[in-house]
Amino acid sequence: ATPTAVTCGTAIMTRLGIITRRSGIFEKLPKIQHVVFDKTGTLTLGTLSISNIELTCELSKSQALAYIAALESGSLHPIAKAFAPYIDNSMTVTQRQSVVGNGLSGVIHGQQCKVGSQQFVNNTDMVESSTTVWLSCEGVVQAKVTLDDEVRPETAKAVSQLKQMGCKLSIASGDNSTEVAALGKRLGIDDVHKGLSPKGKLALIDKFQQQGQVAMFGDGINDAPVLAGANLSIAMGSGAAISKNSADIILLGDNLARFADAVKVAKLTGRIIK
Ligand code: ADP
Numbered sequence: 001a002t003p004t005a006v007t008c009g010t011a012i013m014t015r016l017g018i019i020t021r022r023s024g025i026f027e028k029l030p031k032i033q034h035v036v037f038d039k040t041g042t043l044t045l046g047t048l049s050i051s052n053i054e055l056t057c058e059l060s061k062s063q064a065l066a067y068i069a070a071l072e073s074g075s076l077h078p079i080a081k082a083f084a085p086y087i088d089n090s091m092t093v094t095q096r097q098s099v100v101g102n103g104l105s106g107v108i109h110g111q112q113c114k115v116g117s118q119q120f121v122n123n124t125d126m127v128e129s130s131t132t133v134w135l136s137c138e139g140v141v142q143a144k145v146t147l148d149d150e151v152r153p154e155t156a157k158a159v160s161q162l163k164q165m166g167c168k169l170s171i172a173s174g175d176n177s178t179e180v181a182a183l184g185k186r187l188g189i190d191d192v193h194k195g196l197s198p199k200g201k202l203a204l205i206d207k208f209q210q211q212g213q214v215a216m217f218g219d220g221i222n223d224a225p226v227l228a229g230a231n232l233s234i235a236m237g238s239g240a241a242i243s244k245n246s247a248d249i250i251l252l253g254d255n256l257a258r259f260a261d262a263v264k265v266a267k268l269t270g271r272i273i274k
């Protein structure tokens with residue numbers, strides 16, 4: 001594409017709510033053969049609600065929620081928002097650490113506590129039926145919280161547009177629940193990978209990139225290392241989160257279906273001869 005064509009194309013994309021942040025995107029977009037989606041916050045809204053709490057030791061329900069909320073405060077993961085209403089301002093956490101794609105740890109009332117996936121908290125990993133978060137204190141499991149999420153309204157349209165364009169589609173999720181395969185089935189995406197660490201997601205992208213050009217869709221914040229490894233990265237964005245987002249392309253207003261428009265504009269841009 002000529003510089004003039006790129007200027008025009010960028011203006012059209014901006015009007016559609018597609019922010020392009022790297023040079024070379026107009027050349028890369030038409031070549032994409034395989035699109036890989038993260039699940040939570042990407043295919044789904046990432047507005048999780050607590051559907052069940054199982055208590056397994058001495059903490060009460062309100063205590064367990066306050067412990068989780070305390071550990072999660074400051075985290076930008078969609079899971080963290082579900083616990084925000086339970087923050088108890090008198091509870092302090094020291095030595096807080098975040099392990100991307102796993103969870104968080106910290107010291108509360110002198111006890112080493114952890115919140116996150118079963119693998120992270122408990123060192124075991126069973127397939128659950130929905131997104132699940134575990135809490136432990138001093139290695140003792142205290143609670144298991146099940147969360148529900150909803151598919152974004154534009155997801156089905158975006159998936160069918162990309163299929164029509166001939167793209168191969170995959171889901172790469174850190175979630176280890178049967179929800180991941182169920183979502184794939186519902187959307188018509190057969191290639192589904194669950195329970196992946198950020199490293200596992202990267203390895204999968206690398207493997208796909210040996211076959212062709214890959215675009216990775218993520219939330220842009222928790223998935224930053226995975227997005228950085230893809231030929232092209234796309235994230236949904238709105239508000240303040242945009243500045244923290246490192247993706248090549250950001251779809252404003254969280255509209256997943258705009259990606260197909262981006263590919264079309266890029267193809268046209270390539271054909272414009274000054
Ligand atoms: P996805 O690929 O579906 O977006 P992630 O890779 O972000 O999922 O997270 C994978 C799993 O790790 C979650 O299902 C959850 O169990 C755990 N996890 C990640 N981040 C957090 C967090 N901030 N709080 C609690 N659990 C977390």
Ligand code: MG
Pocket residue numbers: 038039040041219222223
């Ligand atoms: Mg995610």
